[in-house]
Amino acid sequence: MAHGSRKKVSNIEIHQLAGKIASSSRSFDIVEACFLEIAAPSIPQGIASCIEQNVAEVIIMPYFLAAGRHVIEDIPTIVDKESFKYPDISIKSLPYFGSSPVIVDILRTLAENNT
Amino acid sequence: MAHGSRKKVSNIEIHQLAGKIASSSRSFDIVEACFLEIAAPSIPQGIASCIEQNVAEVIIMPYFLAAGRHVIEDIPTIVDKESFKYPDISIKSLPYFGSSPVIVDILRTLAENNT
Numbered sequence: 026m027a028h029g030s031r032k033k034v035s036n037i038e039i040h041q042l043a044g045k046i047a048s049s050s051r052s053f054d055i056v057e058a059c060f061l062e063i064a065a066p067s068i069p070q071g072i073a074s075c076i077e078q079n080v081a082e083v084i085i086m087p088y089f090l091a092a093g094r095h096v097i098e099d100i101p102t103i104v105d106k107e108s109f110k111y112p113d114i115s116i117k118s119l120p121y122f123g124s125s126p127v128i129v130d131i132l133r134t135l136a137e138n139n140t
Numbered sequence: 141m142a143h144g145s146r147k148k149v150s151n152i153e154i155h156q157l158a159g160k161i162a163s164s165s166r167s168f169d170i171v172e173a174c175f176l177e178i179a180a181p182s183i184p185q186g187i188a189s190c191i192e193q194n195v196a197e198v199i200i201m202p203y204f205l206a207a208g209r210h211v212i213e214d215i216p217t218i219v220d221k222e223s224f225k226y227p228d229i230s231i232k233s234l235p236y237f238g239s240s241p242v243i244v245d246i247l248r249t250l251a252e253n254n255t
């Protein structure tokens with residue numbers, strides 16, 4: 026789940042990323058992109074799409090770098106509301122991407138390899 | 141270089157990330173955070189700070205996930221302007237973080253490990 030951009034190419038990039046994760050993962054039956062705002066599908070639409078495909082569990086990965094208002098307030102509010110809508114489905118939001126401790130090493134390596 | 145947030149804690153997170161990269165890197169003399177908007181230091185201020193510390197080269201890592209307007213238009217415009225201001229210093233902007241091919245593996249691994 027990404028923020029969503031007015032630039033179509035940016036949203037396509039997120040869909041392509043979801044596609045690459047789907048094709049390289051054995052753990053997940055379905056991998057789909059959705060967006061907090063501006064672009065479609067929305068978070069509720071993304072969750073509904075998975076549930077229509079008969080999943081028992083929906084796992085949301087917030088593809089955000091820092092704990093701004095969206096991560097702290099907006100996303101939990103939306104996910105809570107959707108969880109309430111589907112009491113028989115486990116809907117879980119993971120820690121946002123930027124909170125991962127691996128980021129430090131990746132950034133350093135990217136900077137070192139590009140210079 | 142990150143976007144900058146109205147949430148102070150989010151900007152502090154970026155400064156801490158720069159600090160962690162600084163303390164784990166042998167390749168860079170100085171690692172500092174700067175922000176496209178909202179938060180300080182700005183990109184021009186971040187570049188000026190490095191140059192005041194006598195560097196010959198400034199490398200900017202755009203800490204952005206997708207190629208939206210900021211990545212495509214705003215950042216190159218600012219970096220070009222600053223490069224023009226300091227003709228004796230090499231000022232280089234790396235590809236934005238989200239364009240790295242390692243992202244697919246990291247996202248998949250994070251999702252798999254958290255479920």
